[in-house]
Amino acid sequence: MPTDATPSTDQPAPLSVPGTLARLAGIGVVLLFVVGGFLYLGGWFSPHELTPARFVNGFQKVFGIHSGFRRNHAKGMCVAGYFDSNGQAARWSKADVFRPGRVSVIGRFSLPGGNPYVADTPASVRGLGLAFRPQNGEEWRTAMIDLPVFVVNTPQAFYDQLLASKPDPATGKPDPEKMKAFLAGHPETVRALTIIKAQPFSSGFENATYNSLNAFRFISASGTSTPVRWSVVPFDPFKPAEPSQPATQDRNYLFDALIARIQSGPVRWHLIVTAGQPGDPTDDATIPWPEDREHVDAGTLTLDQVEAEAPGNCRDVNFDPLVLPVGIAPSDDPLLSARSAVYSQSFTRRAGEKKEPSAITPSDVRK
Amino acid sequence: MTTDLEQFPVSMRFLHWLTAAMVLTILGIGVAMVASLADYHQLVSIHRPLGFLILVLVVIRFVNRQFSTMPAFPATVSSGERFIAHASEMLLYTLLFVQPLVGWGMLSAARYPIVLYGPLHLFPILPHSVMLYAALRKAHTVLAYLLFFTFIAHFGAVLFHTLILRDRLFSRMAPYRVPAR
Ligand code: HEM
Ligand code: HEM
Numbered sequence: 001m002p003t004d005a006t007p008s009t010d011q012p013a014p015l016s017v018p019g020t021l022a023r024l025a026g027i028g029v030v031l032l033f034v035v036g037g038f039l040y041l042g043g044w045f046s047p048h049e050l051t052p053a054r055f056v057n058g059f060q061k062v063f064g065i066h067s068g069f070r071r072n073h074a075k076g077m078c079v080a081g082y083f084d085s086n087g088q089a090a091r092w093s094k095a096d097v098f099r100p101g102r103v104s105v106i107g108r109f110s111l112p113g114g115n116p117y118v119a120d121t122p123a124s125v126r127g128l129g130l131a132f133r134p135q136n137g138e139e140w141r142t143a144m145i146d147l148p149v150f151v152v153n154t155p156q157a158f159y160d161q162l163l164a165s166k167p168d169p170a171t172g173k174p175d176p177e178k179m180k181a182f183l184a185g186h187p188e189t190v191r192a193l194t195i196i197k198a199q200p201f202s203s204g205f206e207n208a209t210y211n212s213l214n215a216f217r218f219i220s221a222s223g224t225s226t227p228v229r230w231s232v233v234p235f236d237p238f239k240p241a242e243p244s245q246p247a248t249q250d251r252n253y254l255f256d257a258l259i260a261r262i263q264s265g266p267v268r269w270h271l272i273v274t275a276g277q278p279g280d281p282t283d284d285a286t287i288p289w290p291e292d293r294e295h296v297d298a299g300t301l302t303l304d305q306v307e308a309e310a311p312g313n314c315r316d317v318n319f320d321p322l323v324l325p326v327g328i329a330p331s332d333d334p335l336l337s338a339r340s341a342v343y344s345q346s347f348t349r350r351a352g353e354k355k356e357p358s359a360i361t362p363s364d365v366r367k
Numbered sequence: 368m369t370t371d372l373e374q375f376p377v378s379m380r381f382l383h384w385l386t387a388a389m390v391l392t393i394l395g396i397g398v399a400m401v402a403s404l405a406d407y408h409q410l411v412s413i414h415r416p417l418g419f420l421i422l423v424l425v426v427i428r429f430v431n432r433q434f435s436t437m438p439a440f441p442a443t444v445s446s447g448e449r450f451i452a453h454a455s456e457m458l459l460y461t462l463l464f465v466q467p468l469v470g471w472g473m474l475s476a477a478r479y480p481i482v483l484y485g486p487l488h489l490f491p492i493l494p495h496s497v498m499l500y501a502a503l504r505k506a507h508t509v510l511a512y513l514l515f516f517t518f519i520a521h522f523g524a525v526l527f528h529t530l531i532l533r534d535r536l537f538s539r540m541a542p543y544r545v546p547a548r
Contacts, residue, residue, distance in 0.1 A: 012533045015531065015533075020531060023530045023531055024531065026530070027523065027526045027527060027530060027531075030526065031519060031522070031523055031526075034519065034522070035519065037395075038394065038395065038398055038515065041395050041398050041399040041402075042398035042399065042401075042402050043399075043402035043403075049402075050404060051401075051402045051403070051404070052401065052402070052403075052404060052407065053401075053402075055404070136486075137480060137488055137490070138480055138482075138486070138488070139479075139480045155404050311497075312495055312496075316477075316478070316495065316496075316497045317478060318477065318479070320479075322408050323479065323480060326485055326486050330408060334404075334405060336408065337404060337405055337406065337407050337408040337409070338404035338405070338407070340407055340408050340411075341400075341401075341403065341404050341407035341408070342404070344407075347477070348500075348501065348504050350497075351477070351497035351498070351500050351501040351504070352497075352498065352501030352502070352504075352505070
């Protein structure tokens with residue numbers, strides 16, 4: 001048979017009109033089914049489910065849109081330095097960063113909330129994002145805060161608490177009834193707040209302990225998985241914050257003190273890795289692990305450079321807690337995947353926006 | 368000996384169905400992951416290597432196509448339709464080539480490490496620039512939707528030919544051997 005046009009004698013008998021219509025309808029149904037399947041996967045039929053986009057809309061509802069800034073932890077400043085690993089953590093994790101040696105690090109100190117110009121206060125929660133950058137092209141990113149436990153243990157609870165804390169336009173303060181209702185439904189948050197209130201805040205960024213709070217898993221060279229949490233613990237001695245607002249007019253007094261501290265010499269932290277025992281919760285960031293858990297001091301983090309947020313530095317990095325090297329893996333904590341998804345959404349939105357100057361400007365950082 | 372000339376060569380049919388399965392899967396994973404908090408990490412970890420495999424496969428497919436003899440269209444396919452079919456095939460090849468490059472490029476511009484699997488990762492192909500990232504991230508969405516609608520048009524046209532015109536168009540690419548009548 002020739003390879004070109006098929007002879008018409010091979011054509012089947014023509015379809016009847018109803019037959020044609022039935023087949024056309026069948027084709028339509030198949031195509032609709034495929035399109036509908038994709039819409040279903042994309043969440044179009046579940047408009048009340050919490051998605052990364054709706055989560056970030058929630059931040060914007062509470063804090064407004066500040067062009068170019070993070071939707072949470074909006075106020076911040078860049079730092080850089082290095083991590084000297086002593087090899088102690090290598091028995092739990094085969095990650096390159098834990099082999100003895102030095103790895104370069106960039107970081108960002110921040111205050112929570114979506115307002116990039118919020119005033120520093122003694123009771124401001126402090127955040128530290130770090131990116132460890134070993135030579136092999138891998139990265140280990142972590143975003144930590146100086147609370148001993150997190151206030152919620154599910155993404156939905158984070159979102160509900162966020163909206164409950166939205167200031168009432170009439171009073172400028174959150175509606176206490178809403179917060180009361182939230183706490184009534186979240187005993188784990190009440191317990192976490194008790195733990196948090198029992199611990200005094202430090203006086204500055206430089207003498208605070210920053211905690212991963214979420215659990216992760218370290219994977220050793222032999223494949224053993226160890227549940228862990230980590231903290232960076234300051235060399236600078238702890239000094240409690242003054243209970244009342246300092247007399248200073250400086251809205252950035254915490255940041256300015258850190259700038260002065262770094263310019264007087266490198267600031268150091270121990271990287272402490274704590275291993276959980278079977279039964280220690282890995283999926284609940286509101287519950288502390290018992291004090292006596294085995295831990296190692298994995299090495300020293302040194303931050304010796306400070307910079308205002310600018311193009312290409314920490315401003316333009318997403319400290320996604322699930323950017324992990326081989327040897328560190330996520331735990332079953334539901335906050336982790338949610339954080340990764342929401343940080344990505346926040347990063348994508350701010351990346352394309354016009355950038356306004358940060359609260360901490362290059363002139364604040366100049367000696 | 369000429370009985371199965373009506374079909375595309377085995378290599379082209381194999382690559383066609385392999386790509387089709389992978390592309391439908393990655394489109395599904397893509398739309399699901401950006402709407403999910405719980406499964407985001409797991410899905411995006413599959414999305415990256417699968418997208419890269421599609422890039423490799425589409426290059427192999429394109430090269431293989433240059434070396435293959437393709438069956439002629441049935442007479443029921445008019446010259447206008449032939450042009451549309453050819454253009455839509457080229458559009459599909461282009462999209463399947465450009466889309467993974469945009470994915471790779473946008474992660475480079477955002478300065479993420481681009482992990483495929485374990486220690487295996489891709490080198491950055493663009494400098495760190497969040498504005499560039501934002502533009503490419505948008506392009507990745509637009510191209511994904513364009514790809515999806517091109518696929519729907521392609522699928523619809525094949526169904527129309529096979530079920531209404533009954534010209535055995537599907538048999539040409541069928542994953543099994545179809546003897547000529
Ligand atoms: C589901 C829970 C959480 C949500 C939805 C959330 C949301 C966010 C968002 C949207 C950002 C801005 C991301 C960007 O644009 O780059 C951010 C930053 C940050 N978050 Fe969270 N967060 C959560 C839990 C946590 C926890 C448990 C910690 C601490 C252990 C934490 C610490 C930080 C820090 C330190 C930053 C600033 C990082 C930087 O400087 O870029 N967050 N968060
Ligand atoms: C043929 C290949 C590919 C197709 C069809 C595809 C499709 C998609 C789709 C449909 C989305 C969701 C878009 C949205 O709704 O906004 C998406 C997002 C994404 N894709 Fe791809 N993709 C491909 C290749 C790649 C490659 C090779 C990479 C990286 C190496 C990649 C990385 C991503 C990332 C990081 C996201 C977004 C995650 C976020 O915004 O949080 N894709 N892709």
